[in-house]
Amino acid sequence: MSRRFSLLGFSGLALLSIAASAQAAPSGSTMPIPNWLMEHVGVDDGQIALPVLQRARSLYFSKVAEGKVRNGCYFAMDATRPNDPGDQSSGRFYVICEGDMSFSVISSGHGGGRNLQGVANFSNGRECAKNFGNALDSNLTAGGAYLTSEIKTSFKGYYRTSADRQAAFIRSFVQFDGIGETANARQRAIGGHAAALVSGICMQKKPDSPYANSQGYTPLGKLVTYAGGRSDGCTSWSPSDAPKVLSMVDGNPTTLYIYPDSSDIKAVAQAVAAGQSPVTNGSYWNASCLKAIGSPKFWPKEKLEPIIAQYKADHPPQPSRPVPMCDSTTN
Template sequence: MSLRRAVLKFGAILTLAFPNLANAQGTAVPTWLQHHVGYEDGKIAPIVLSRARALHQDKVRRGKVRNSCYLAMDATRPSTAPDGTPSRRFYTICENTRIFRASSSGYGNGRKLARANFSNGRTCAKNFSNAEGSKLTMGGAYVTAESRTSFKGMYREGSQIKPFYRTFLLFDGEKETRNARERAIGGHQAMFLKWQCRMKMPQSRHADENGYVPFGRLVDYTSGRSNGCTTWSSEETAEILQRVNGNPTTLYIYPESRDINAVAQVARAGGSPAQQGLYWNATCLKEIGAPRFWPKRELQPVINRWRQSLPKQAPRELPICK
């Protein structure tokens, strides 16, 4: 099937699935953008682009966003590309200025509980959910919201002790993603500070009542797993935040629950999702066998009971740095 026919086919599928967005598709995919459509690393799958464009055009038409750029993510792609570098599965697209950026991003790592194992491996995501506390990715429609920058602690870089601040870009969802705020879902730099001790620094505005600040080492997990948020490298984070801070835009994450369930049904029956017109990254589908969507109504009670069963413990106090 030619690229043009593939795009048109997935556009037709979108019209049936989202009748309220049928008019939002508007213009055809520009020729320059068609060159970035495909299944190789660094390209965007036709259905992901089609849905991302429709979502953005609909929000622009209704005055919900004014940003000419939009975002998309394909959570079915692997963490590592064939050449060993981080796989590119997050997309920034600005059609007015002909910008297409494909970058790495993490996906939700999930949990392994006694009553349910919904954990994901390091390479491919098998499990998805919108349950709070699941630490899983949820596909669907989002709009970027405000950003919040917080102090995480101090770390050493060479001979210097520096503060680490991380900016968190909140997402607002709808339908299956409407509890994005409840789940604290958003985007941020793929880096955290692993606390090791408390450093005496009474001059710091972040010091506690006894004059201590947390100290640790920076851990970079670019393209790895997350708590369900989208996570980017330092360079990519700065670029994305610059485009959307104070100027919200849309983010479409693939796959949604209907995609997951449809692919799973065909895969479990031994069929080929691609031959049925369904999309999933071939490398990851081979590794996971069949994906699974855990609906909130099913998984939330399991998570809540697990939390209630945890023994109450006093807050852990970090040792003083030597």
């Protein structure tokens, strides 16, 4: 059975032992998967597919051996699975702490992509992702290797908790640093955060607020959670899970492997085009999502960024309008 993840991870001795074993292992190899963890391997709800786990472990142990990671836990995400936050056992973001033998799965959103009307449609539905890519302004998930980095916390606005009470919504964001095809993650502002925002904003007079602007106004809106929706390419967790994940990497970076990368997508697309199951060429994709999307597609930045740039040039944004003032019924 999956366990809720521990915030403690390895003890110091366990981590030193793992690091020593990782350094002693031959280049490119991964230590054997322990039996307790193999019990969680599979394609059913609450399980992790073997290729996803193997990639995540290989990345983690390589960074431990390089001395870049000392965290006792590492992360993996299977973006080929459906997004179903209503069923915790159906999650696709994995928190694995091998020192204390803990394995946990939580929900996570995927990049929504965009539909550039009449030019290119690389948008994704809520449940399954068809399109992936690493282009700027594409709002797509890019699979591959990442390291967690600094956490930034910012005020997003006030929202009502009752008829006469308000609360400030403060959201934290952990920056991801990518490797290889994901190397532009910082340029794309890709990271992880709670799937929540303040929408329908108006400006209220609140001069005593530490978040007030120079005129004494602050934004006020409605708190919206979208754990069952899509993101701008970032990894989004439910508001209840996000603080736990963020606390694990605050000042203590670790690795995240997001499956699939471009080579996986191309292999599966080739199998589908040939009328074959992906398993015939050794590939993996969640069966229910593959049935839903037909065939996946990877949009490389070299191809997609010029298309997005031309679309922007042909469709300049409308002049921005000032945020409206809150009326008496809102205040």
